[in-house]
Amino acid sequence: GQNIDQPTEMTATEGAIVQINCTYQTSGFNGLFWYQQHAGEAPTFLSYNVLDGLEEKGRFSSFLSRSKGYSYLLLKELQMKDSASYLCAVRVPMDSNYQLIWGAGTKLIIKP
Amino acid sequence: DAGITQSPRHKVTETGTPVTLRCHQTENHRYMYWYRQDPGHGLRLIHYSYGVKDTDKGEVSDGYSVSRSKTEDFLLTLESATSSQTSVYFCATRGGETQYFGPGTRLLVL
Numbered sequence: 001g002q003n004i005d006q007p008t009e010m011t012a013t014e015g016a017i018v019q020i021n022c023t024y025q026t027s028g029f030n031g032l033f034w035y036q037q038h039a040g041e042a043p044t045f046l047s048y049n050v051l052d053g054l055e056e057k058g059r060f061s062s063f064l065s066r067s068k069g070y071s072y073l074l075l076k077e078l079q080m081k082d083s084a085s086y087l088c089a090v091r092v093p094m095d096s097n098y099q100l101i102w103g104a105g106t107k108l109i110i111k112p
Numbered sequence: 113d114a115g116i117t118q119s120p121r122h123k124v125t126e127t128g129t130p131v132t133l134r135c136h137q138t139e140n141h142r143y144m145y146w147y148r149q150d151p152g153h154g155l156r157l158i159h160y161s162y163g164v165k166d167t168d169k170g171e172v173s174d175g176y177s178v179s180r181s182k183t184e185d186f187l188l189t190l191e192s193a194t195s196s197q198t199s200v201y202f203c204a205t206r207g208g209e210t211q212y213f214g215p216g217t218r219l220l221v222l
Contacts, residue, residue, distance in 0.1 A: 004154065031209065033210070033211075041215070041216075042202060042213035042214060042215050042216055043155070043202070043213050044213070045210050045211075045212065048209055048210065087154070087155070089154075089155075091209075095168070097160075097162060097168075099157060099160075099170070100155075100157070100211060101154070102154030102155040102156070103154050104152055104153055104154045105154065
């Protein structure tokens with residue numbers, strides 16, 4: 001089976017740091033994605049990890065451990081506009097193609 | 113982001129009626145996808161296309177059909193809408209490794 005788990009909701013304070021975890025059990029693995037989705041809008045791409053380690057992109061970083069089936073998204077210097085849902089997705093082989101299996105998303109609430 | 117538009121953006125329909133949603137892209141991407149998004153669930157793949165006239169089923173394809181007669185257009189049809197198909201529908205294209213999403217269609221089936 002395919003399963004991706006992430007917390008349903010998290011709260012953090014403006015200016016602080018927050019870590020959003022994602023664990024996965026999938027039949028195959030070909031990369032992990034993080035997307036941001038503001039309420040009522042489309043998901044937008046944040047990061048892609050295919051090898052173990054930390055990828056840093058400005059205030060956002062994403063970490064992957066394939067042996068542990070684990071990833072996290074780290075957001076630094078939180079701003080009010082970071083209030084959104086964060087979606088974790090794993091790319092898995094399916095037939096002769098690849099598909100994305102999605103977690104249900106983590107709603108991040110930023111408080112002043 | 114890829115130039116992806118969806119129409120209509122909002123629709124209310126009645127149970128048993130057919131509904132067609134349209135996705136249009138200007139990026140010449142080969143792969144296109146239809147997802148639905150419901151509270152408490154991750155995005156779920158309905159159908160996808162890997163080229164003109166080449167389509168395949170996703171995880172939740174029952175009650176849906178698709179067509180792709182041109183690279184830029186991917187149509188999703190609900191053959192006879194049911195209340196369980198009330199959802200937000202997203203179209204996506206793939207550029208490189210990354211999927212890019214359209215703005216979504218909110219569908220309410222009464």
